[in-house]
Amino acid sequence: MEYIRIENDFPRITHSAVTLGKFDGIHRGHRKLVEKIIGQKEEGAQAVVLALGNASRTILTKEERCRLLEKLGVDILLECPLNDRIRHMKAENFIKEILVGDLQASYVAVGEDFRFGFERKGTPQMLKEYGRKYGFDVEILPKEMDGRRKISSTFIREELSRGNMEKFHALMGMDFSVEGEVEHGRGMGHKYLLPTTNLIPSGEKLMPPNGVYITVSYFKERTYQGITNIGYKPTVGGEKFLGVETYLFDCHEDLYGQYCRVDFKKFLRPEQKFTSLEALKKQLEKDAVKGQEYFRKEK
Numbered sequence: 001m002e003y004i005r006i007e008n009d010f011p012r013i014t015h016s017a018v019t020l021g022k023f024d025g026i027h028r029g030h031r032k033l034v035e036k037i038i039g040q041k042e043e044g045a046q047a048v049v050l051a052l053g054n055a056s057r058t059i060l061t062k063e064e065r066c067r068l069l070e071k072l073g074v075d076i077l078l079e080c081p082l083n084d085r086i087r088h089m090k091a092e093n094f095i096k097e098i099l100v101g102d103l104q105a106s107y108v109a110v111g112e113d114f115r116f117g118f119e120r121k122g123t124p125q126m127l128k129e130y131g132r133k134y135g136f137d138v139e140i141l142p143k144e145m146d147g148r149r150k151i152s153s154t155f156i157r158e159e160l161s162r163g164n165m166e167k168f169h170a171l172m173g174m175d176f177s178v179e180g181e182v183e184h185g186r187g188m189g190h191k192y193l194l195p196t197t198n199l200i201p202s203g204e205k206l207m208p209p210n211g212v213y214i215t216v217s218y219f220k221e222r223t224y225q226g227i228t229n230i231g232y233k234p235t236v237g238g239e240k241f242l243g244v245e246t247y248l249f250d251c252h253e254d255l256y257g258q259y260c261r262v263d264f265k266k267f268l269r270p271e272q273k274f275t276s277l278e279a280l281k282k283q284l285e286k287d288a289v290k291g292q293e294y295f296r297k298e299k
């Protein structure tokens, strides 16, 4: 997949099938749209996701989003910041200059509530009208639902901020995860508590509340179940950077420097400041029992 960040002009693409929106995190609704543009590849079109947005923290990091869209079969991801030019561009001009002119779209898929252009005046119906005039097809998809609520990035952000990992999975079709290289902690866990792996999450990623979660960690060669603390370790004086620290069940390997992805399954409790290391240790043992029970029941 080609990844293009738009700074000024759009690239010229001959024959594209486009879907448009913020695409902050690729949820189940977004996947429907992506399937639609991929269906157009048979007609010779390049499947293009045009992601318009400025959010400083996102549900998926840029890299995660790229990887996922590539896996789904997208040909080109155009990442376009919502700069003055785009925000002030009239909807009609956006269609004429970008969709028809630059991207030469033969097909456009959007959700029913998609809005674009100056003062958000552009609608899916307007796309349809212009499609008839300029010769591109437009498909307007109803919103994918979760029970009675429409799936949206806003909904997912809310659930993430509550630590509802089960709902996150249901809406996204994948677990919330953090990835990176295993770093050295201060070595206290190993000596006085439990051995752990430390990751520093990307600053661009939206995180759930600080606290302890049941997780699965994927390394190149091995997968481990475990429990993870997201936080600053207040009991031992605190850290400057938010950390993701995992106690892996039944692991006796040295994993420093290895790449790892931690998938979050369930929230257990908030991070706390304990009065002693012994009190923290007792709590960790209880957390571990809960984690192990969770995986036993899952089998």
Ligand SMILES: Cc1cc2nc3c(=O)[nH]c(=O)nc-3n(C[C@H](O)[C@H](O)[C@H](O)COP(=O)(O)O)c2cc1C
Binding pocket: 185, 186, 187, 188, 189, 190, 193, 196, 198, 212, 227, 228, 229, 232, 233, 234, 235, 236, 245, 246, 247, 270, 271, 272, 273, 274, 280, 284, 287
């Ligand atoms: C599952 C788990 C839960 C934890 N919960 C807390 C907590 O509630 N409060 C806290 O201050 N630290 C908590 N910690 C962090 C410990 O304080 C940390 O493991 C210990 O200080 C060792 O850190 P180090 O590896 O940087 O030496 C938790 C760690 C793990 C793995």
Ligand SMILES: Nc1ncnc2c1ncn2[C@@H]1O[C@H](COP(=O)(O)OP(=O)(O)OP(=O)(O)O)[C@@H](O)[C@H]1O
Binding pocket: 020, 021, 022, 023, 024, 028, 029, 030, 032, 033, 109, 110, 111, 112, 113, 114, 141, 142, 143, 144, 145, 150, 151, 152, 153, 154, 155
């Ligand atoms: N649940 C859904 N089902 C089908 N299409 C959707 C769904 N949610 C969004 N879309 C469409 O996907 C495209 C990208 O959506 P976008 O990321 O802009 O909005 P969103 O997911 O509703 O998030 P937000 O809550 O931030 O508005 C748009 O065309 C939008 O209409």
